[in-house]
Amino acid sequence: MSEGLANIIVTALGIYMLIGLLTGLAYMFGGAGKIDHAAKGKGLPLQARLLILPGVIGLWPLMLKKLLTQKEPPVS
DSSP: OOHHHHHHHHHHHHHHHHHHHHHHHHIIIIIHHHHOGGGTTTTSOHHHHHHHHHHHHHTHHHHHHHHHHOOOOOOO
């Protein structure tokens, strides 16, 4: 593998992770309440939100789609 190709791969992964981090922060501080009623407001502690963050970073395309298309959950 050439050095140029390695730089492209590392840069692409860095951009992917940065977008994932931004999506994860948006999810942690507001978006989680759109998907799950129990997470609305102060319902989900910070420790639980931090546990979710790595998964959201890795799966950000799916989570971003869900955040943009999900309606407010019904209150039961």
